[in-house]
Amino acid sequence: MREGLRWRIVVALFVTVLGLAYALPSIPIVGNSPLGKVLPEDTISLGLDLRGGIYLTLGVDVDKAVENNLSQTGQDIRSVARDESINILRPRMVGTDKLELVLLRADQKAALNKLLADRFSNVVNENPVDLEDGKVRYTLSYTSQYREYLADLALDQAVKTIRNRIDQFGVAEPDIRKQQDHRIQIQLPGLDDPERAIQLIGKTAHLEFRIVKDDANLENAQRGIVPPGHEALPYMVRNQAGGYYESVLVVERDAAMTGEYIQDAYVNFDQFNQAYVGINFNESGARRFEQLTGEYTERRMAIVLDGKIHSAPVIQEKIRGGRASITGNFSRDEAHDLAIVLRAGSLPAPVTILEERAVGPSLGQESIDQGVNAALIGGAMILVFMVIYYGMSGLVTNFVLCLNIVLIMAGLAAFGATLTLPGIAGIILTIGMAVDANVLIFERIREELRRGLTPLAAIAEGYSRATLTIMDANVTTLLTAIILYQFGTGPIRGFAVTLSLGILASMFTAIFCSRIIFDMWAFGKQRTKLSI
Amino acid sequence: MGLSIIKPDSNINFVGQRKTFMALSLVVMLVCLVSLVMKGGPRYGVDFAGGVMVQVSFDRTVAPEAISASLADAELPGLVVQRIGLAADNEFIIRASLSDANPETMRSSIQRSLATNLADTSFEIQRLEMVGPKVGSDLRSAALEALYYAVLLIAIYISGRFEQRWFIAGIMAAALATALYGLGKLGLSKPYLVVAAMGLTLVLCWRLKLNFALSAVGALIHDVFITVGVFSLLDKEFDLTIVAALLTIVGYSLNDTIIVFDRIRENIRGRTSPTYAQVVNTAVNQTLSRTLLTSGTTLLVILALFVLGGSVIHDFALAMLVGIGVGTYSSIFVASPILLALSPEELPEEVEKKEPSKPKYAEV
Numbered sequence: 001m002r003e004g005l006r007w008r009i010v011v012a013l014f015v016t017v018l019g020l021a022y023a024l025p026s027i028p029i030v031g032n033s034p035l036g037k038v039l040p041e042d043t044i045s046l047g048l049d050l051r052g053g054i055y056l057t058l059g060v061d062v063d064k065a066v067e068n069n070l071s072q073t074g075q076d077i078r079s080v081a082r083d084e085s086i087n088i089l090r091p092r093m094v095g096t097d098k099l100e101l102v103l104l105r106a107d108q109k110a111a112l113n114k115l116l117a118d119r120f121s122n123v124v125n126e127n128p129v130d131l132e133d134g135k136v137r138y139t140l141s142y143t144s145q146y147r148e149y150l151a152d153l154a155l156d157q158a159v160k161t162i163r164n165r166i167d168q169f170g171v172a173e174p175d176i177r178k179q180q181d182h183r184i185q186i187q188l189p190g191l192d193d194p195e196r197a198i199q200l201i202g203k204t205a206h207l208e209f210r211i212v213k214d215d216a217n218l219e220n221a222q223r224g225i226v227p228p229g230h231e232a233l234p235y236m237v238r239n240q241a242g243g244y245y246e247s248v249l250v251v252e253r254d255a256a257m258t259g260e261y262i263q264d265a266y267v268n269f270d271q272f273n274q275a276y277v278g279i280n281f282n283e284s285g286a287r288r289f290e291q292l293t294g295e296y297t298e299r300r301m302a303i304v305l306d307g308k309i310h311s312a313p314v315i316q317e318k319i320r321g322g323r324a325s326i327t328g329n330f331s332r333d334e335a336h337d338l339a340i341v342l343r344a345g346s347l348p349a350p351v352t353i354l355e356e357r358a359v360g361p362s363l364g365q366e367s368i369d370q371g372v373n374a375a376l377i378g379g380a381m382i383l384v385f386m387v388i389y390y391g392m393s394g395l396v397t398n399f400v401l402c403l404n405i406v407l408i409m410a411g412l413a414a415f416g417a418t419l420t421l422p423g424i425a426g427i428i429l430t431i432g433m434a435v436d437a438n439v440l441i442f443e444r445i446r447e448e449l450r451r452g453l454t455p456l457a458a459i460a461e462g463y464s465r466a467t468l469t470i471m472d473a474n475v476t477t478l479l480t481a482i483i484l485y486q487f488g489t490g491p492i493r494g495f496a497v498t499l500s501l502g503i504l505a506s507m508f509t510a511i512f513c514s515r516i517i518f519d520m521w522a523f524g525k526q527r528t529k530l531s532i
Numbered sequence: 533m534g535l536s537i538i539k540p541d542s543n544i545n546f547v548g549q550r551k552t553f554m555a556l557s558l559v560v561m562l563v564c565l566v567s568l569v570m571k572g573g574p575r576y577g578v579d580f581a582g583g584v585m586v587q588v589s590f591d592r593t594v595a596p597e598a599i600s601a602s603l604a605d606a607e608l609p610g611l612v613v614q615r616i617g618l619a620a621d622n623e624f625i626i627r628a629s630l631s632d633a634n635p636e637t638m639r640s641s642i643q644r645s646l647a648t649n650l651a652d653t654s655f656e657i658q659r660l661e662m663v664g665p666k667v668g669s670d671l672r673s674a675a676l677e678a679l680y681y682a683v684l685l686i687a688i689y690i691s692g693r694f695e696q697r698w699f700i701a702g703i704m705a706a707a708l709a710t711a712l713y714g715l716g717k718l719g720l721s722k723p724y725l726v727v728a729a730m731g732l733t734l735v736l737c738w739r740l741k742l743n744f745a746l747s748a749v750g751a752l753i754h755d756v757f758i759t760v761g762v763f764s765l766l767d768k769e770f771d772l773t774i775v776a777a778l779l780t781i782v783g784y785s786l787n788d789t790i791i792v793f794d795r796i797r798e799n800i801r802g803r804t805s806p807t808y809a810q811v812v813n814t815a816v817n818q819t820l821s822r823t824l825l826t827s828g829t830t831l832l833v834i835l836a837l838f839v840l841g842g843s844v845i846h847d848f849a850l851a852m853l854v855g856i857g858v859g860t861y862s863s864i865f866v867a868s869p870i871l872l873a874l875s876p877e878e879l880p881e882e883v884e885k886k887e888p889s890k891p892k893y894a895e896v
Binding site for chain 2 (some may be wrong): 049057059181194195198352353354355356357358359360362363366367370371373374375377378379381382385386388389421422424425428429431432433435436439440443446447450465468469472473474475476477479480481483484486487488489491492495496499
């Protein structure tokens with residue numbers, strides 16, 4: 001008995017000290033004091049509902065990313081084929097997942113097949129169809145594995161791009177992660193101007209250069225009638241007075257070049273003090289741009305950003321050196337944000353905001369104050385009640401209840417869990433459950449005392465009988481907490497974590513720790529009266 | 533010895549009154565059902581229905597009608613403006629459904645409309661929640677699934693723990709998984725699937741004679757249903773935190789029920805009374821003091837949360853108040869009577885015969 005008790009006291013003290021070490025740094029006064037430097041650095045992180053900030057769920061249109069990629073591959077096939085003197089017409093997209101290209105001479109079929117098989121192994125080549133005038137129509141698509149790979153890649157790239165943009169925008173402790181179904185979850189704590197941040201994040205910044213069909217009928221285009229392989233895009237035209245009116249231009253459906261080759265972007269001003277964004281291409285981009293401008297000299301080239309034409313200058317000559325500029329109706333801020341997104345890279349696909357939750361910092365503070373107040377008052381009422389109802393034994397309960405709360409805080413800090421408002425509710429609920437465990441034990445001890453057992457025997461009997469009941473009751477609650485964690489998101493998960501921690505802590509304190517106090521009280525002396 | 537609410541020798545005849553209380557429960561459930569049917573199901577909040585909710589505080593007195601009027605040009609479908617807190621706070625919640633509106637411009641269009649049309653007062657957007665329809669329906673199915681899996685796991689756990697029938701409980705789980713897979717293939721939508729599964733669980737528990745599980749699950753469904761019903765009666769909204777509250781109620785109600793069941797099992801082993809009815813009644817009486825104490829203290833804390841916890845947590849606390857109240861009632865008046873109704877009148881002989889082979893429980 002003596003040995004057992006000593007051993008249990010050591011365990012309880014060890015856990016208590018460990019608990020205090022992890023719990024204390026989260027209290028600001030301690031965390032900032034010299035003591036705080038010795039203790040572990042983990043503190044309880046507060047959820048966005050408590051400190052304010054934005055929570056976003058973005059959906060990434062990965063199908064669009066795959067489509068863009070296939071279209072790009074079409075360009076690559078054409079330029080590789082040209083190097084090997086195989087003549088094909090400009091490839092075009094059919095629907096969103098098929099690429100069609102026409103081979104001009106049927107006798108080059110074998111060469112093209114070999115080229116596709118050797119260099120473009122991710123492309124499925126359906127049976128080519130012979131057309132009447134010696135041409136052959138190829139229909140290409142990606143293998144499903146490669147589509148999936150590209151989709152994953154697009155999602156990863158989107159995450160990286162968004163992280164870059166947020167870093168340049170300057171937010172402390174952003175949290176960006178992938179979720180199922182091509183979704184991205186973003187948490188930005190303590191942000192003052194959510195709207196601008198959202199615009200910056202959500203901007204696809206999909207930059208394309210597309211060749212304009214100058215001889216198209218614009219009136220028909222306004223009504224949506226365009227030549228095959230072309231589309232009409234909105235165009236903001238600047239008039240003499242400095243204002244803008246919206247028009248359309250007919251451009252080729254496939255981009256001649258995209259913004260992925262951008263190395264740098266910056267804001268500059270023209271002679272009218274109008275802001276524009278200058279871009280520098282990287283090496284391969286510069287080469288591509290040179291080739292493109294050489295091929296389409298004296299044609300107009302539209303600069304398309306997220307489906308809108310910003311300018312459509314006429315290409316005067318082949319442009320070397322890899323510089324271009326985007327003019328348009330930008331304010332300085334707009335030009336600045338556009339430069340950020342172009343520099344951080346464009347999103348591989350359009351993103352849509354599926355979910356947005358924002359809490360202002362003042363409300364967060366108010367919520368935490370109210371939650372903590374309610375918890376303190378509720379807890380205090382229980383402490384008083386337990387002493388009135390159970391006397392000295394109630395004091396024991398109060399002691400282990402406090403230890404319980406310390407352990408929950410320590411657990412939250414050590415596991416890096418987030419404390420949310422429902423989490424505070426979880427702690428309050430746990431206090432209720434912890435009281436229950438103590439009540440179960442005490443009621444049992446009272447019963448045994450009434451049966452005429454000595455205090456010592458009643459304590460032993462009461463604990464052993466109540467323990468299994470407490471286990472049963474708590475395991476089921478733990479089961480629901482686990483399910484809550486599995487299916488819940490954000491604040492709900494926080495609640496589940498606190499609840500689970502609380503149940504484990506309450507079993508430890510109510511069954512293990514309070515027993516030690518009773519055993520110490522009873523130890524060695526034949527006590528005849530127990531205040532319970 | 534300290535105070536006591538319930539006298540140690542209390543012997544209230546709960547079992548004798550069971551028909552009255554069963555009738556009461558059925559009437560309340562019927563009222564809840566009628567309310568739910570008339571209102572076309574629970575009133576889903578932004579989390580589940582999709583939509584936008586904005587909490588705004590103004591620095592001057594503004595009438596809710598003025599706010600609705602000022603938002604007219606934002607063309608928000610299903611616009612509702614509601615005052616929260618005290619009149620002096622000038623805090624309002626603006627809700628709208630999303631439908632075809634562009635979620636990305638929602639924030640700016642609300643902000644712009646308020647700023648132009650209520651130019652004489654400045655305002656601050658304190659909280660904004662915007663959930664797209666797709667995410668809303670995902671959250672809805674996840675919440676339903678969570679409730680269902682919680683009930684299933686609990687049924688299995690109780691069958692295993694109380695009747696040592698882990699194997700049969702396992703069979704039940706397998707049968708359910710198969711049935712659910714089949715129903716899913718038929719293209720049944722998630723909510724119906726979960727309701728079907730819930731019914732199937734009850735039928736399986738009944739057919740496999742998993743009496744403890746059936747009674748506990750019956751009490752759970754009773755508690756959750758009534759809480760949902762009360763929310764419907766009060767016209768309160770259902771969101772993610774309410775689901776958290778419901779799952780907590782599930783856990784709590786079960787906690788209560790299991791403690792009574794534990795005592796029933798103990799009394800059966802000890803053969804304290806000749807009939808099942810008496811055993812159950814004694815067990816309920818023996819645990820009554822604990823039941824009232826625990827519920828009392830828990831309710832005390834939740835009451836503090838309800839009164840002082842602030843607007844964000846108010847409905848959560850309300851759900852917990854209702855749920856824990858109903859859960860306490862059901863562990864006394866619903867779970868045990870169902871168990872009694874399913875059980876034989878006399879205590880089963882086999883329990884005693886089997887006892888030596890279960891040393892684990894000999895001391896309980």
